[in-house]
Amino acid sequence: MVLDIIFLMLISSTSHVSANSTTVLPAAAAACSNGECQLRDECSTDRDCAAGLYCLSCPxxxxxxxxxxxxxxxxxxxxxxxxxxxxxxFLTTHNSFAIRGEPSHTGVPRFTPANQEDTVTQQLNHGVRALxxxxxxxxxxIWLCHSFKGKCHDFTAxxxxxxxxxxxxxxxxxxxxxxxxxxxxxxxEAPYELSRLFRSSGLDKYWFPVSKMPxxxxxxxxVKDMVANNQRLIVFTSDRSKQETERIAYQWNFMVETQCECFLFSCCFHLWIGL
Known part of the structure; x- marks a missing residue:
């Protein structure tokens, strides 16, 4: 299940986009079970829901x-x-790595928020196309941490x-x-460590070069040409310097973010727009 998601859209021209959305849940339908419950119907277990649906509690x-x-x-x-x-x-998950129930890899209990319930593989299989x-x-x-002040700790890793x-x-x-x-x-901060990580992982074979970004x-x-050329991985960094030194695209050269209000542990939707 995806707990915290955004939508990513890359567009070619500079523009201002504003969007307001309101979700109104209909009144609860009559009791249903055994795979007969439809979208947003009340349910007790996954078995109550029709194909392609599952039973979720989100207080x-x-x-x-x-x-x-x-x-x-x-x-x-x-x-x-x-x-x-x-x-x-396309669908993007926020803090895609911060998975509820992920075992500690440091031997120290983790004390930091989790944003997802699915593994990264499950997210991708469910249709997520940006992480x-x-x-x-x-x-x-190099670790993935949900941390603060630029430092990772045993309890945030x-x-x-x-x-x-x-x-x-x-x-x-x-x-x-x-x-x-x-x-x-x-x-x-270590020079070239991030690009070295991608080379070691083998993902560099799919790399879409920053020189081709419009x-x-x-x-x-x-899209068909990107697939044909096997340049299917687009990577953005928040570190401006790495576009010049490591040829990793600086994100704010290619996208902007609309603002939204987020409340503690609530789901929040963003729209990202490329320039």
Missing amino acids: LEFRGSRCVRSTISDPFKLLNNSLPFNKYA MLDTYEFKDG FEPAMDTLKEIKAFMSANPSEILTLILEDHV RDGQDWPL
């Missing part, structure tokens, strides 16, 4: 438990893959970044027509 959004979707429509299959990459919107990862230098390597990159590589190898985007909150209102390449 801050609605009372009790309701049937919700377990997968999304793949926009690249829905619209075909002949359009520029920036013409598609937000927080990279830190920790224990003589989730796992070595290589473990997650291996999951991503396995998915990309098994799905040769899929394009993934990684958005890094980058706290790695500027000044131009369209991105066609």
Whole structure:
């Protein structure tokens, strides 16, 4: 299950976008069970819900438990893959690595919020096509941590970044027509360690080069061409300097973020727009 999600859309021209959305849950339907419950019907177990749905409890959004979707429509299959990459919107998870129930890899109990219930592999299989990862230098390597003040601690660490990159590589190898985007909150200060990590993981074979990323209102390449060239991994960093030194795209050269209000542990939706 995805707990904390955003939508990512890369577009070619500079524009201002504002959006307001309101979700109104209908009145509870009559009692149902045995796979007969439909979207947003009240439920007791996953078995109550129809195919493609499962039973979710989210106290801050609605009372009790309701049937919700377990997968999304793949926009690249829905619209075909002949359009520029920036013409598609796709699902992104926030703190994709911060998984509830993930065992401690440091021997110290973790004391930091979790944002997801699915593993990274499950997120990708459920239709997520962009992951937000927080990279830190920790224990003589690069780890994914949900931390603060630029430092990772035993109680905020989730796992070595290589473990997650291996999951991503396995998915990309098994799905040769899929394009993934990684958005890094980058706290790695050691020169070239981040690019070395990607080379060691084998993901560099899918790398979409920053030199091909459009500027000044131009369209991105066609999805079918990105797939044909096997340049299917787009990586953005929050560290401006790495676009010049390591050729990793600085995110704010290519996207902006709309603002939204978030409340403690509630679901929050963003729209990201590339320039």
